[in-house]
Amino acid sequence: MAEYIVQMVDIHKWFGKVYALRGVDFNVGFNEIVGLVGDNGAGKSTLIKILSGYHIADRGEIYFNGEKVNIQTPKDAKKLGIETVYQEQALAPHVSISRNVFMGREPSKFLGFIDKKKMDNDSLNVLTDLGLKIKDPNLVVETLSGGQRQGVAIARVLYFKAKLVILDEPTIALSVKESQQVMEFMKQLRSEGISVIFITHNIYHAFQISDRFVILSHGEKLADVRKEETSLDELISLITSGKSKSEV
Amino acid sequence: MGKRRASFLSYKASFTFIVFVILVVFFSFFTPNHTFVGSNNIGALGKLIPDLGIISLGVGILMIAGEFDMSVASIIPVSSFVFINLLAWNVPLIITFILTLMVGIALGTINGFLVVKTGIPSFIATLGTMMFWKGVVFAASRMMPIGLRAYLEPGSTLENVLTGTIGGYFPLQFLWFLIISIVLLLFLHIHKFGNWIYVTGDNKNAARAMGINTDMVKIVSYVLVGFLCSFMSVMQTLRIESFTATQGSGYGLKAIASAVVGGTSLTGGVGSLPGILLGTLTIQILENGLILLGAPVFGINAFIGAGIVIFAILNVLAERFRTR
Numbered sequence: 252m253a254e255y256i257v258q259m260v261d262i263h264k265w266f267g268k269v270y271a272l273r274g275v276d277f278n279v280g281f282n283e284i285v286g287l288v289g290d291n292g293a294g295k296s297t298l299i300k301i302l303s304g305y306h307i308a309d310r311g312e313i314y315f316n317g318e319k320v321n322i323q324t325p326k327d328a329k330k331l332g333i334e335t336v337y338q339e340q341a342l343a344p345h346v347s348i349s350r351n352v353f354m355g356r357e358p359s360k361f362l363g364f365i366d367k368k369k370m371d372n373d374s375l376n377v378l379t380d381l382g383l384k385i386k387d388p389n390l391v392v393e394t395l396s397g398g399q400r401q402g403v404a405i406a407r408v409l410y411f412k413a414k415l416v417i418l419d420e421p422t423i424a425l426s427v428k429e430s431q432q433v434m435e436f437m438k439q440l441r442s443e444g445i446s447v448i449f450i451t452h453n454i455y456h457a458f459q460i461s462d463r464f465v466i467l468s469h470g471e472k473l474a475d476v477r478k479e480e481t482s483l484d485e486l487i488s489l490i491t492s493g494k495s496k497s498e499v
Numbered sequence: 500m501g502k503r504r505a506s507f508l509s510y511k512a513s514f515t516f517i518v519f520v521i522l523v524v525f526f527s528f529f530t531p532n533h534t535f536v537g538s539n540n541i542g543a544l545g546k547l548i549p550d551l552g553i554i555s556l557g558v559g560i561l562m563i564a565g566e567f568d569m570s571v572a573s574i575i576p577v578s579s580f581v582f583i584n585l586l587a588w589n590v591p592l593i594i595t596f597i598l599t600l601m602v603g604i605a606l607g608t609i610n611g612f613l614v615v616k617t618g619i620p621s622f623i624a625t626l627g628t629m630m631f632w633k634g635v636v637f638a639a640s641r642m643m644p645i646g647l648r649a650y651l652e653p654g655s656t657l658e659n660v661l662t663g664t665i666g667g668y669f670p671l672q673f674l675w676f677l678i679i680s681i682v683l684l685l686f687l688h689i690h691k692f693g694n695w696i697y698v699t700g701d702n703k704n705a706a707r708a709m710g711i712n713t714d715m716v717k718i719v720s721y722v723l724v725g726f727l728c729s730f731m732s733v734m735q736t737l738r739i740e741s742f743t744a745t746q747g748s749g750y751g752l753k754a755i756a757s758a759v760v761g762g763t764s765l766t767g768g769v770g771s772l773p774g775i776l777l778g779t780l781t782i783q784i785l786e787n788g789l790i791l792l793g794a795p796v797f798g799i800n801a802f803i804g805a806g807i808v809i810f811a812i813l814n815v816l817a818e819r820f821r822t823r
Contacts, residue, residue, distance in 0.1 A: 343705055343768060345764075346701055355698075363690055363691045
């Protein structure tokens with residue numbers, strides 16, 4: 252068995268004259284939450300978009316479960332079990348919770364007619380597994396809080412057995428309490444055997460939950476440290492100085 | 500924040516229901532000699548309601564998918580023109596009927612591809628096809644009406660099936676309207692494809708990210724509208740026994756109005772089939788009742804227009820009241 256679920260090796264990406272990624276190595280282990288942190292323009296989203304098939308790297312290799320893979324489209328990534336959760340792009344606000352969880356993959360017993368009982372029961376179960384207290388899967392998503400909405404989007408990837416979930420700024424614009432709730436969801440994913448990439452600006456959130464931290468700056472990897480090998484202060488000084496550990 | 504359930508009847512539509520009931524009661528009491536509930540008027544409504552009703556069902560579903568179709572007012576006369584001309588060329592009736600339906604499907608497909616592939620706002624794209632086909636049918640017919648009876652004897656099977664009556668009273672048009680409503684109700688509310696229509700209209704990016712072919716969903720919705728237009732056009736042509744170039748004029752906007760009165764959102768993702776039905780019934784009953792009350796027939800649009808605006812205002816007030 253491979254050591255990592257995902258290995259990205261020597262990834263380069265240019266956008267016209269902009270050298271966005273300058274030979275980044277990025278690994279995610281099994282059952283691991285990796286905090287991917289760095290300032291705006293550091294290359295976090297570019298790296299993740301390459302992994303999820305929205306961009307194609309100009310140079311570099313990706314290994315999934317130890318095997319070399321060629322991810323050209325978001326569909327390719329999904330096929331491997333890599334799911335990305337974007338807050339704004341995940342849900343249809345005027346449609347019910349269960350219809351959102353099963354969007355595009357509605358269960359059916361007969362000629363494409365929806366098996367509503369299964370859809371409602373299963374979405375309620377998976378939400379309960381996540382620790383979300385929702386009684387009625389027929390509520391429209393619009394009526395939920397920001398944290399609960401994240402929960403619905405995460406319930407979907409949990410239900411459909413993703414292997415690696417990428418959460419892009421899931422705690423942005425959430426209250427303190429709701430952010431804590433979303434981080435509980437991540438722990439739940441890890442305990443179900445799903446690896447998580449947690450992209451965030453918020454180093455406090457990242458520190459609280461991640462097993463490992465990867466810091467990007469100006470398209471290069473500044474640091475790649477396990478939680479037990481570092482401290483919050485060290486991470487903050489790494490990010491603000493923009494210099495790698497050996498240079499400091 | 501109130502907990503709102505995604506139920507068959509959204510609050511907006513149930514509000515329309517109250518107004519609908521009030522209108523029915525009002526017209527029943529106040530039309531001279533209670534003609535509104537007289538058997539003649541009920542019979543007439545049974546034949547009239549399906550015309551706009553069938554179109555509104557298609558247009559409303561398309562609106563839930565997030566798009567408009569202004570071209571229905573042209574698909575209707577084009578279908579009618581094709582129907583009568585095929586009969587004039589001695590094409591067998593049943594084949595004529597099928598070919599006419601194909602015309603509606605073809606025009607709907609063109610609309611769908613135009614909107615999806617070019618990315619032009621559908622309002623503009625279908626305004627364009629509306630004027631284009633209207634010009635074609637005006638030129639081809641030279642605006643002259645064509646009588647049906649020269650080419651089709653009364654009593655054909657198609658005519659009996661589409662526009663006959665049950666027991667000499669219940670108009671079959673209404674039965675067809677009910678059948679289409681039930682089929683679309685199942686399709687929209689408990690079939691997978693219905694869910695794809697809602698999520699496509701509500702958040703296209705989310706639907707795409709979940710692997711739903713949103714272009715296909717929209718094209719199918721346009722095809723549905725085209726099909727329903729040509730089906731209704733054949734029914735109407737059999738009933739009025741002629742083609743007129745202005746057949747169906749005003750239906751595009753009236754169908755949108757019906758859907759909106761029934762709680763359908765102009766931005767997609769919100770609406771329900773019972774709501775659309777209710778909206779159509781309400782608008783038609785408003786029109787019919789006002790005429791019976793002696794409102795000037797040629798000025799009836801002024802009343803309908805005012806009614807639609809009042810509905811919209813009441814809906815906004817109801818929404819505010821609910822979210823306060």
